[in-house]
Amino acid sequence: MDELENLDDPLKTQIANLALPIKDDLLSGAAEIALRAISVFQTALNLAPADKKEDAPLLKSILTATAKALIDVQPAMAPLLHLGNSVLSAIDNATSVGEIKVKTDEALTKFEYTLCASAATIADLAYDLIDPGELIFAYSFSSTVVSCLLNARARGRFFRVVCTEARPSMEGRKLASRLASGGIEVIHTFDNAMGLVLGNCSAAFMGCDCIARPGVVNKVGSWMLAVACRELKVPLYALSGTEKFIPDDRMFDFEKHERPAAEVWDNSPRGVAILNHQFDLVPYDLLTGLVTEHGILKESDIEPYLVNSNSTMHRALILEASTR
Amino acid sequence: MDELENLDDPLKTQIANLALPIKDDLLSGAAEIALRAISVFQTALNLAPADKKEDAPLLKSILTATAKALIDVQPAMAPLLHLGNSVLSAIDNATSVGEIKVKTDEALTKFEYTLCASAATIADLAYDLIDPGELIFAYSFSSTVVSCLLNARARGRFFRVVCTEARPSMEGRKLASRLASGGIEVIHTFDNAMGLVLGNCSAAFMGCDCIARPGVVNKVGSWMLAVACRELKVPLYALSGTEKFIPDDRMFDFEKHERPAAEVWDNSPRGVAILNHQFDLVPYDLLTGLVTEHGILKESDIEPYLVNSNSTMHRALILEASTR
Numbered sequence: 320m321d322e323l324e325n326l327d328d329p330l331k332t333q334i335a336n337l338a339l340p341i342k343d344d345l346l347s348g349a350a351e352i353a354l355r356a357i358s359v360f361q362t363a364l365n366l367a368p369a370d371k372k373e374d375a376p377l378l379k380s381i382l383t384a385t386a387k388a389l390i391d392v393q394p395a396m397a398p399l400l401h402l403g404n405s406v407l408s409a410i411d412n413a414t415s416v417g418e419i420k421v422k423t424d425e426a427l428t429k430f431e432y433t434l435c436a437s438a439a440t441i442a443d444l445a446y447d448l449i450d451p452g453e454l455i456f457a458y459s460f461s462s463t464v465v466s467c468l469l470n471a472r473a474r475g476r477f478f479r480v481v482c483t484e485a486r487p488s489m490e491g492r493k494l495a496s497r498l499a500s501g502g503i504e505v506i507h508t509f510d511n512a513m514g515l516v517l518g519n520c521s522a523a524f525m526g527c528d529c530i531a532r533p534g535v536v537n538k539v540g541s542w543m544l545a546v547a548c549r550e551l552k553v554p555l556y557a558l559s560g561t562e563k564f565i566p567d568d569r570m571f572d573f574e575k576h577e578r579p580a581a582e583v584w585d586n587s588p589r590g591v592a593i594l595n596h597q598f599d600l601v602p603y604d605l606l607t608g609l610v611t612e613h614g615i616l617k618e619s620d621i622e623p624y625l626v627n628s629n630s631t632m633h634r635a636l637i638l639e640a641s642t643r
Numbered sequence: 644m645d646e647l648e649n650l651d652d653p654l655k656t657q658i659a660n661l662a663l664p665i666k667d668d669l670l671s672g673a674a675e676i677a678l679r680a681i682s683v684f685q686t687a688l689n690l691a692p693a694d695k696k697e698d699a700p701l702l703k704s705i706l707t708a709t710a711k712a713l714i715d716v717q718p719a720m721a722p723l724l725h726l727g728n729s730v731l732s733a734i735d736n737a738t739s740v741g742e743i744k745v746k747t748d749e750a751l752t753k754f755e756y757t758l759c760a761s762a763a764t765i766a767d768l769a770y771d772l773i774d775p776g777e778l779i780f781a782y783s784f785s786s787t788v789v790s791c792l793l794n795a796r797a798r799g800r801f802f803r804v805v806c807t808e809a810r811p812s813m814e815g816r817k818l819a820s821r822l823a824s825g826g827i828e829v830i831h832t833f834d835n836a837m838g839l840v841l842g843n844c845s846a847a848f849m850g851c852d853c854i855a856r857p858g859v860v861n862k863v864g865s866w867m868l869a870v871a872c873r874e875l876k877v878p879l880y881a882l883s884g885t886e887k888f889i890p891d892d893r894m895f896d897f898e899k900h901e902r903p904a905a906e907v908w909d910n911s912p913r914g915v916a917i918l919n920h921q922f923d924l925v926p927y928d929l930l931t932g933l934v935t936e937h938g939i940l941k942e943s944d945i946e947p948y949l950v951n952s953n954s955t956m957h958r959a960l961i962l963e964a965s966t967r
Contacts, residue, residue, distance in 0.1 A: 499914030511864025540835025590823030
């Protein structure tokens with residue numbers, strides 16, 4: 320079954336171009352990227368050529384292709400999978416273009432609402448993890464972590480944040496700027512200096528791109544942070560809505576996400592191979608807890624949130640053995 | 644007693660300028676910097692103004708000031724301390740300018756010879772730590788590590804090296820280039836990606852700037868490397884001649900070595916404080932061994948090499964309580 324066979328090449332190119340800015344967004348957290356993806360779906364609703372505006376199967380194909388394209392450009396970002404899944408499941412039984420549009424809009428609105436409500440609950444839980452007057456370590460750029468820290472500051476808690484660059488895309492600078500402009504005092508250094516600052520922190524926060532049985536996937540360097548936190552006895556929390564849970568069979572898709580060598584070292588000399596992987600995996604035993612909208616979870620609590628491809632995923636998004 | 648009171652300001656400025664390039668050399672290893680410092684002493688021998696060329700006390704003051712200036716610009720680099728100590732101890736009883744010059748030349752030549760002989764022995768020991776066909780991790784830039792790896796390759800051992808950037812001065816790129824041009828295949832990535840590559844390595848090598856009872860001081864990031872190596876069960880060796888041992892009371896001088904914020908983030912936003920420390924401390928229990936010209940040492944073997952300020956250092960180089 321190829322649900323995309325009625326798409327012509329210009330349309331396929333248009334869809335791919337819609338997803339492209341999401342591929343190149345290395346600075347935003349997963350939740351922030353999900354919000355951007357919502358507007359990609361809104362744009363995709365109007366992609367059909369003028370003479371086919373009322374072709375319901377074509378619009379379904381466009382939305383299916385959009386969902387797949389978004390997942391493809393950021394395979395580690397769980398919310399993109401769930402957003403696509405929500406849209407495709409919502410329009411499955413729709414028969415007219417009008418109905419597809421209404422159902423899609425509803426699914427997008429509901430997804431955005433859930434994301435925001437879940438962020439608010441997580442911020443409340445994180446507030447209690449920030450000791451007054453203490454230093455908090457924050458790694459990479461996570462929109463969830465940023466909103467938790469700004470929320471705590473707005474509620475009058477005083478604390479300082481230490482963060483590092485997060486090479487090679489340096490989204491740690493975006494984190495530092497965002498927090499500083501929100502009135503939080505920030506101390507910033509480079510990633511390999513983590514060991515010099517972490518020991519003075521009362522807790523460390525990280526975001527997360529996806530979660531499954533093996534652990535939490537986040538920006539590369541999270542594993543080093545986690546090992547250093549354990550060594551220095553600093554509690555480490557991953558702040559993340561349960562929309563980050565994905566099927567186990569997609570877990571290692573993040574390993575596909577290799578970026579261009581030039582981002583690390585432009586014109587590196589002959590004989591030097593460059594590795595530019597974006598993510599690594601933090602096993603649960605290195606985490607103090609997963610702060611979600613359902614409370615602070617330990618490994619033993621995650622069973623109910625694990626996602627089963629075959630029972631919860633739309634058929635168009637289930638990975639076939641041959642595509643692995 | 645101020646042995647430097649007979650130096651006028653222009654002469655003090657000349658001496659400070661001689662040491663300046665050593666201060667700004669963030670890319671060379673400690674042994675390489677010691678070789679550069681030898682030529683600084685050779686230049687200093689000719690600094691006296693024409694009308695005072697035969698003033699022996701003045702030349703002694705010039706050499707004392709040169710030794711202090713070199714130690715001051717790179718307080719973590721042990722060989723500079725020992726080089727200065729060798730020169731000052733050698734000229735202590737010299738009474739004429741001619742004698743001072745001869746004794747200085749002898750001390751410099753002996754120091755250089757010892758440094759090279761010790762490097763050759765360390766290279767032999769390191770050769771046996773490089774398993775054929777394996778991956779070796781190397782951190783930062785250490786002239787001792789580079790010469791060991793190139794020596795092993797030249798002796799026909801085939802292996803690959805993984806290294807990381809070593810932010811902010813990126814001397815890992817110098818390491819990668821030097822090894823690649825010596826025929827070693829190199830894999831290069833950024834520092835926070837250490838966890839993705841280290842697990843595939845059969846051993847990790849680092850250099851060292853100084854050693855004392857608390858542990859080994861090296862480029863910042865070495866502590867993270869050491870913690871990651873232990874977690875992944877990769878043996879970690881510090882390759883270093885025993886000229887890196889320094890008195891315990893100088894051990895934490897490396898913490899003074901803060902570099903400009905702009906090297907980390909030029910024009911960082913208001914409210915963001917930048918930390919740019921160059922070194923960190925690796926305690927012995929995180930090291931598999933210290934590869935020296937006297938064999939591979941464990942913590943229990945270091946006692947004979949510990950340096951006592953009062954019995955082995957020239958009086959001009961002993962730290963007074965008031966200067967701490």
